[in-house]
Amino acid sequence: xxxxxxxxxxxxxxxxxGGHGSFPPFDSATFASQLLWLALAFVLLxxxxxxxxxxxxxxxxxxxxxxxxxxxxxxxxxKAEADTAGAAYEKALADARARAQAMAGEARDRLxxxxxxxxxxxxxxxxxxxxxxDKAIAATRTAAMGQVRGIAVDTAAIIVRRLTGISAPEPAxxxxxxxxxxx
Amino acid sequence: MAxxxxxxxxxxxxxxxxxxxxxxxxxxxxxxxxxxVAAVSIFLIATTGERAxxxxxxxxxxxxTYEFVAGMLKDSAGEAGMKFFPFVFSLFxxxxxxxxxxxxxxxFTVTSHIIVTFALAMLVFLTxxxxxxxxxxAHFLRVFVPSGVPMYVxxxxxxxxxxxFLSRPISHSVRLFANMLAGHxxxxxxxxxxxxxxxxxxxLAPLSILPLAMVVALTALEFLIAFLQAYVFAILTCIYLNxxxxxxx
Numbered sequence: 001x002x003x004x005x006x007x008x009x010x011x012x013x014x015x016x017x018g019g020h021g022s023f024p025p026f027d028s029a030t031f032a033s034q035l036l037w038l039a040l041a042f043v044l045l046x047x048x049x050x051x052x053x054x055x056x057x058x059x060x061x062x063x064x065x066x067x068x069x070x071x072x073x074x075x076x077x078x079k080a081e082a083d084t085a086g087a088a089y090e091k092a093l094a095d096a097r098a099r100a101q102a103m104a105g106e107a108r109d110r111l112x113x114x115x116x117x118x119x120x121x122x123x124x125x126x127x128x129x130x131x132x133x134d135k136a137i138a139a140t141r142t143a144a145m146g147q148v149r150g151i152a153v154d155t156a157a158i159i160v161r162r163l164t165g166i167s168a169p170e171p172a173x174x175x176x177x178x179x180x181x182x183x
Numbered sequence: 184m185a186x187x188x189x190x191x192x193x194x195x196x197x198x199x200x201x202x203x204x205x206x207x208x209x210x211x212x213x214x215x216x217x218x219x220v221a222a223v224s225i226f227l228i229a230t231t232g233e234r235a236x237x238x239x240x241x242x243x244x245x246x247x248t249y250e251f252v253a254g255m256l257k258d259s260a261g262e263a264g265m266k267f268f269p270f271v272f273s274l275f276x277x278x279x280x281x282x283x284x285x286x287x288x289x290x291f292t293v294t295s296h297i298i299v300t301f302a303l304a305m306l307v308f309l310t311x312x313x314x315x316x317x318x319x320x321a322h323f324l325r326v327f328v329p330s331g332v333p334m335y336v337x338x339x340x341x342x343x344x345x346x347x348f349l350s351r352p353i354s355h356s357v358r359l360f361a362n363m364l365a366g367h368x369x370x371x372x373x374x375x376x377x378x379x380x381x382x383x384x385x386x387l388a389p390l391s392i393l394p395l396a397m398v399v400a401l402t403a404l405e406f407l408i409a410f411l412q413a414y415v416f417a418i419l420t421c422i423y424l425n426x427x428x429x430x431x432x
Contacts, residue, residue, distance in 0.1 A: 023188060023191075024188065024191040024192050024193055024296070025191055025295060025296045025297050025298075025360070025364060026297065027193070030193040030210070030212075030296075030298075031298045032205065032207075033193075033207060033208055033210060033212075033213070034193070034210075034212055034213075034296060034298050034299055034302075035298060035302055036207065037209075037210070037212065037213035037216050037217075038216060038293075038298075038299055038302055038303075039302075041213070041216035041217050041219070041220050041277075042216075042220075042273065042277060042303075042306075044217075044220050045219075045220040045223065045224065045273045045276075045277055046269060046270065046273045048220070048223075048224040048228075049223075049224075049227075049269050049272055049273045049276075050269035050273075052224070052227075052228055053223075053224060053227035053228055053231070053245075054249065054268065054269055054272060056227075056228065056231040056234070057227070057231055057245055057246060057249045058249075059234065060231060060234050060235075060238075060242075060246065061246070061249075063234065063236065064236060067236060
């Protein structure tokens with residue numbers, strides 16, 4: 001029912017060329033109005049696209065391309081700057097290292113000299129003391145050896161008296177001890 | 184069963200003017216044409232408002248559409264073809280969105296009317312022909328003379344080329360029109376089977392699942408066709424424009 005009523009009232013160009021009941025896409029009565037509205041709609045769309053929408057999108061692409069190009073240029077400039085700074089840093093580092101080495105060498109030489117000097121002084125002092133000690137030892141030894149002869153003579157006299165029961169005259173004992181010591 | 188043809192009916196919404204005996208009426212078809220124009224324009228202009236360096240989702244859609252059409256045109260017609268970019272872009276989005284609006288239930292499909300697709304195809308044809316002659320003069324006729332063809336078959340080849348050139352607006356328009364028309368009729372017919380089986384009694388009602396599954400599958404196919412036919416229409420436009428730009432094959 002509803003279909004029928006709409007079908008009857010629906011044809012746009014009632015009365016023209018009798019479009020009733022025919023297949024709508026081939027109903028030539030509607031062609032003129034469709035063409036008119038299509039022309040208006042398409043011209044409007046074309047105008048909106050070519051004047052508004054597409055330039056906007058193109059501008060976005062343009063801006064993006066420009067931005068990327070600018071960023072790349074900035075990046076390469078910064079890289080060049082960084083390279084220069086890096087070279088300067090390397091140079092400063094090398095200078096500092098050379099200076100440090102020079103200073104270290106100087107300090108080492110100076111300290112070595114000083115050490116050598118104090119070592120010499122110490123050695124001399126020690127040699128002197130060693131000589132003194134040697135002298136003292138020799139003196140002590142001579143003294144001791146002197147005493148050893150007396151002790152030996154006394155001991156020999158005592159041993160002779162104990163073994164033989166006679167006391168030997170002291171000069172003879174001394175002479176005999178001296179003979180033994182001399183051997 | 185619902186009439187599968189009813190969806191193509193042109194319905195008068197209001198009368199604009201009467202010129203002599205002809206009535207100029209604003210129709211459902213016109214309403215959908217302007218809806219398409221408004222939807223496309225508002226979307227493209229609104230989503231590009233921010234001009235974001237890093238696009239959001241919607242801005243990406245606009246940019247991708249732009250690059251898609253631009254790539255299609257450049258691939259087919261070269262850098263010189265870009266002077267027709269707004270034309271090709273308008274054609275593509277108009278056909279695409281008209282097709283997709285047609286997928287909304289109860290909506291009218293602008294491109295299911297031969298007069299609309301034929302008018303668009305003629306617009307392309309006339310653009311190609313007029314621009315071709317304006318740009319290249321008589322040299323544009325070389326488009327009918329493929330290079331490297333032996334003299335004795337040349338007349339035949341030229342005749343074939345001429346016929347194929349002249350029949351372009353027909354094939355160009357009928358392809359889109361017939362696809363949209365046939366698809367929508369098929370959908371409606373299968374949907375009608377669902378309703379018919381459901382109404383045919385308890386014994387047949389369960390069988391209605393079969394045409395329903397078909398309708399679901401066809402709907403997916405129709406969405407594909409809606410896009411594909413818009414693409415085909417635009418790519419053929421690009422190829423024809425290439426003839427106008429470089430007629431020497």
